[in-house]
Amino acid sequence: LRRHGVAMPQLSVRENVAATEPLPEITRGAAATRAVAFRRREDGGYTLAPPGAPELFVGPDAVRAFPHYLTQLRADPLGQRLLPFAPRGFPDAWTTRRRWSDDEPSPFERIRILDPAPNMRRIRRLLQDFAALYPELPPVRLKRAWAGMIDTMPDIVPVVDRCADLPGLIIGTGMSGHGFGIGPGMGEVLAALAMDDDPGHDLTRFRLSRFRDGSPMRLGPNV
Ligand SMILES: Cc1cc2nc3c(=O)[nH]c(=O)nc-3n(C[C@H](O)[C@H](O)[C@H](O)COP(=O)(O)OP(=O)(O)OC[C@H]3O[C@@H](n4cnc5c(N)ncnc54)[C@H](O)[C@@H]3O)c2cc1C
Structure with a gap:
């Protein structure tokens, strides 16, 4: 990227x-x-x-x-x-x-x-x-x-987002050791993003821009 x-x-x-x-x-x-x-x-x-x-x-x-x-x-x-x-x-x-x-x-x-x-x-x-x-x-x-x-990821929270810098690119990564458990849910959300559908969830916490928009670093639950 x-x-x-x-x-x-x-x-x-x-x-x-x-x-x-x-x-x-x-x-x-x-x-x-x-x-x-x-x-x-x-x-x-x-x-x-x-x-x-x-x-x-x-x-x-x-x-x-x-x-x-x-x-x-x-x-x-x-x-x-x-x-x-x-x-x-x-x-x-x-x-x-x-x-x-x-x-x-x-x-x-x-x-x-x-x-x-x-x-x-x-x-x-x-x-x-x-x-x-x-x-x-x-x-x-x-x-x-x-x-x-x-x-x-730095906050141990995945990135699930449409990439603002590269229109058409959908990012789903940083599962931080929990990809097997949360994979099915993430798959549905990513498919919805790729199809331009409503993912049905508030994805603010997963936005890529959190690392550069001045947001305080908030660590997610590790397990
Ligand atoms: C040590 C460890 C512990 C983990 N513990 C947990 C846990 O406790 N809970 C949890 O939720 N997640 C855990 N994870 C994460 C989880 O294992 C992954 O998120 C999950 O396995 C990803 O599944 P996947 O099917 O996307 O990819 P993978 O499981 O990586 O499967 C991809 C498959 O594609 C094959 N492949 C790649 N390229 C090609 C090709 N060109 N042609 C044919 N085949 C190809 C690979 O050989 C592989 O078999 C852990 C990961 C590791 C490494």
Whole structure:
């Protein structure tokens, strides 16, 4: 969007996830402590993730967007772990091209799917934290680990808007880790915007201009 003159302080963070080998049942629901969030799967293993503290790869976009994130940083100074380099070719990697001509592949064609390697140190700590919570469990063994990139905004609220700078462009992004849950509703709203219909909701809170019209930064609910 920046290439088209649209400024949006969106960044992406890496979140790590682990799947354990089958273990006895602790609970059928999902639960979270400050150290680990978990849920039992059909195969009897648990899916573990760290609640909060995702990893932010610092790049030019992160530096540019820094002032927008001050409110979030003040509210939760340890809320993000900073890493100096994004994987090569990722959106905010230092060497990822920001401008290209229309007859060459864009960065989005060079890497179509963001599939970051998990941080194995973080994964090992997750397993230890989970085992420490339930010392009566047999040894907690790792079955699989993966990671994903999550789009995030300075106020942890999505942008759902018609783009004033680029008529015809509809923006729906920054679901901040809740895209699966709110995706169906967002899909309906975005379809209505694209069709020039009434979305049926007051979208003021989701406007892109909130980052530049002098509005105070108001953090949304994180979960
Ligand atoms: C670690 C992590 C935890 C999350 N936790 C939550 C949560 O607790 N609650 C929540 O609401 N949301 C959560 N999210 C966000 C949620 O996962 C996403 O919002 C959701 O998966 C997006 O769904 P999607 O179908 O739009 O895209 P995706 O799930 O990314 O699916 C896109 C699919 O398209 C495929 N694809 C891409 N390009 C091509 C191509 N050219 N040809 C064929 N196939 C292609 C990809 O391989 C992929 O399978 C989490 C995300 C991460 C990374």
